[in-house]
Amino acid sequence: MEKDFDAIVVGGGLAGLAAAYTIADAGLEVLLLERGDYSGAKNVTGGRLYLNPVREMFPDLWEKAPLERFIAHEELSIMDKERSITVRYDGAELVQAPYQSYSILRGKFDRWFAKQAEKKGVAIVNKNRVDDLIIENGKVEGVRAGGEDLTAHVVVACDGVLSLLAEKAGLRKPGVPQDHAVGFKEIIELDRTTIEDRFNLEGDEGAARLFMGEVTRGKFGGGFLYTNKESVSLGIVVGIKDLMEEPMVQAPDLLDAFKLRPEIARLIKGGETSEYSAHVIPEGGYNSLSKLYGSGILLAGDAAGFSMNIGVTVRGMEYALASGYYAAQAVIKAKEADNFESETLAVYEKLLNESFVMTDFKNFKDAPRVMENPRFFQHYPQLAGNVMKDLYEVPAGSKARIYPTVKKYLTFGEMWAMFKDFRGVKKI
Amino acid sequence: MSELMGLKAKLGLDVFKHDKEAHIKIKPGMEKDPRLKRAVWVCPAGLYSENDQGEVELTIDGCLECGTCRIACGIEVLEWNYPNGGCGVQFRFG
Structure with a gap:
């Protein structure tokens, strides 16, 4: 049957752009539909992008990509109500090119990526919401957008975490609170020198800081701060189930309280907030991934559930780029075979299984269950804060001996509970 | 500014393009449903509030289209769609 396009990609996020870019690069006819005014208009990240896993998939892309700062300094803070403990990591590998990760603003990056995709031959139509799939005899034959029917051999649904299209295709059910978190953040503008002085940065170096504990009132999640060229991204991620x-x-009060913390207030002092954004994040891991394909349809990026929080790293964008890339490979193979049924498109899952994407998801499949332990977000931050307070305190009288000071917190019951909690951590 | 700005002022910094209809609607008869009350707590834009009659009301202006309410409350109480193409929030930084 004659089709308008080989492939229609829905959504100009990283998965959609990666898919369209790769499909067009192979010489196929591809249309990308984006509901925002431009690619990136509806997209939000914390955020940072780790390049190593995806660098080779898009070899021409990175040199001129509008990334913000390469992350040269990592910090993790554990916060109690009135105190915090911070671990800072500096490593030689972090300051050696090619750099491992960059802070990124999606409004800038995605818009630029869309231009590169257009140069490869992708037809992009913005301001176009896809309302429905055209399904005939169980096969997806195209999409309905703005009252128009557009047909293609295959639809690549990259319509984000809620993926209404995946629901329509019967590949997933509506998302549930325990598998999702919500992130919300402010862009706070500061001039370059102020950022470099306050965060101890040289040139294009950047800092990444994560915060856990009181910042989410002990709920699953944490705070984050990333330095961009001339702003900082400051926000909170919190599990939706815990918020209920x-x-x-x-939710918004958590961010306000975070900004008032003395540890944060001095970093953003004098800064002007220029944008407030929010986004849902899939965090259910391997066990809550969608079915990845059907007849005439593939899911990539957040739409498939490709995002992962393992505490020290929260990653989604590499998985979006890679799943878009592999979805494109499946489309190219299906075109060669001139067969877009699910048995041909199944190669998508095979490619993902052989890649870092599924390997990561399988390796970390227990992470969501281990991390939902509320003791990690409330009890341990408090405990650690109290121990530090007593260690550093010099009272008017004599100072308590150090060993008994620490030991009073580590009762037998506490040690046993810790043993159980950290036995769970071994699964991560 | 390190002093806090209200949520309305914060949302006022964002670029919004008006849609001809509300893209999220409370399903008729569900205004007092306990599932809907979760939205008052979870919405990052604070667009849901409970009135004196115990009914939840939604102001759609300022919606960040994050989807938290759909996940927290469910589609039995909310009729949920994205805004029409070219409408709603347009993030410049994201």
């Missing part, structure tokens, strides 16, 4: 439970707190 006691102690009740309104």
